[in-house]
Amino acid sequence: MGNIALTGNSKKVEFNPRNYDDLIKLTESVRKQVDLKEVPTIGIICGSGLGGIGGHIKDAQTLPFKQIVGFPTTSVIGHKGNLVFGYLGGKYVVCLQGRCHPYEHGMDLALCAMPVRLMHQLGVETLIVSNAAGSANPKFNYGELMIIKDHIFMPGLAGFSPLVGVNDPRFGARFVSLNDAYDRQLRQLAQTVAKDLNIVLHEGVYVMSGGPQYETPAEVVFYKTVGVDALGMSTCHEVTVARQCGIKVLGFSLICNICNTDAEKSVDVSHEEVLKAAKFSGDNACSFVIEFISRL
Ligand SMILES: O=P(O)(O)O[C@@H]1C[C@H](O)[C@@H](CO)O1
Numbered sequence: 001m002g003n004i005a006l007t008g009n010s011k012k013v014e015f016n017p018r019n020y021d022d023l024i025k026l027t028e029s030v031r032k033q034v035d036l037k038e039v040p041t042i043g044i045i046c047g048s049g050l051g052g053i054g055g056h057i058k059d060a061q062t063l064p065f066k067q068i069v070g071f072p073t074t075s076v077i078g079h080k081g082n083l084v085f086g087y088l089g090g091k092y093v094v095c096l097q098g099r100c101h102p103y104e105h106g107m108d109l110a111l112c113a114m115p116v117r118l119m120h121q122l123g124v125e126t127l128i129v130s131n132a133a134g135s136a137n138p139k140f141n142y143g144e145l146m147i148i149k150d151h152i153f154m155p156g157l158a159g160f161s162p163l164v165g166v167n168d169p170r171f172g173a174r175f176v177s178l179n180d181a182y183d184r185q186l187r188q189l190a191q192t193v194a195k196d197l198n199i200v201l202h203e204g205v206y207v208m209s210g211g212p213q214y215e216t217p218a219e220v221v222f223y224k225t226v227g228v229d230a231l232g233m234s235t236c237h238e239v240t241v242a243r244q245c246g247i248k249v250l251g252f253s254l255i256c257n258i259c260n261t262d263a264e265k266s267v268d269v270s271h272e273e274v275l276k277a278a279k280f281s282g283d284n285a286c287s288f289v290i291e292f293i294s295r296l
Pocket residue numbers: 046047048049076099101130131132133211232233234235270271274
């Protein structure tokens with residue numbers, strides 16, 4: 001997998017993630033730096049520690065985020081910060097090997113969801129989005145996978161939506177329906193694939209907190225009470241933008257820790273633990289994604 005040399009203008013240029021023309025310029029700069037073999041109709045976003053998915057891509061061309069003027073950076077360990085193009089499960093894909101979290105970028109949700117708009121410009125029609133998450137469901141075990149059937153977007157509910165601000169209609173509708181945000185047919189296919197691969201696959205509700213702090217036991221109880229199964233700090237802003245562009249979404253969480261609901265118990269959660277779980281179950285996640293793509 002070779003890196004692509006920086007071409008073009010290295011001068012600092014203003015980039016406004018809410019400006020459609022800026023998105024087109026950024027897309028052109030990606031096209032200039034990659035020799036696209038086909039239209040990538042499938043996009044993948046790798047969650048914490050799940051970048052190994054990108055490592056399975058054949059005939060890969062890798063473009064580091066930092067070589068794309070305007071692209072937000074990622075500083076979180078377990079997120080390499082590359083766009084990888086190539087073949088996975090026999091299909092031509094674009095993979096975000098690592099993501100930009102809103103807590104790293106002053107809660108600029110539009111900036112952090114911009115890579116989804118880029119994928120759309122490049123031709124993506126189906127997005128597979130993944131994350132590492134804590135579990136609030138006693139039936140879920142460490143290292144298992146959960147398909148997201150619905151989400152609660154806490155920052156979005158509090159006014160931090162990537163769609164806040166003047167809407168250029170070229171991005172999509174002003175008011176976006178998030179019914180069926182996680183495509184039912186894709187979820188059914190995911191269940192079939194997991195069964196055939198003998199992988200445990202739950203289905204449940206994912207909540208995105210702003211982070212970067214993990215939840216208190218009282219917050220975990222609160223989330224459990226409102227029907228949350230998995231807790232994380234990403235994904236919902238990306239899915240919101242994907243739905244605005246009309247991209248179909250499959251989302252899944254890798255359960256990396258079991259969330260504590262008892263303030264009398266001392267239970268630490270750490271990013272190291274999260275990465276350990278991702279390493280432990282990363283192979284399952286990779287096989288699942290590859291097989292899923294091959295059946296699309
Ligand atoms: O990118 P994801 O959502 O997988 O990252 C999770 C949430 C936090 O960024 C971090 C916490 O350990 O991992």
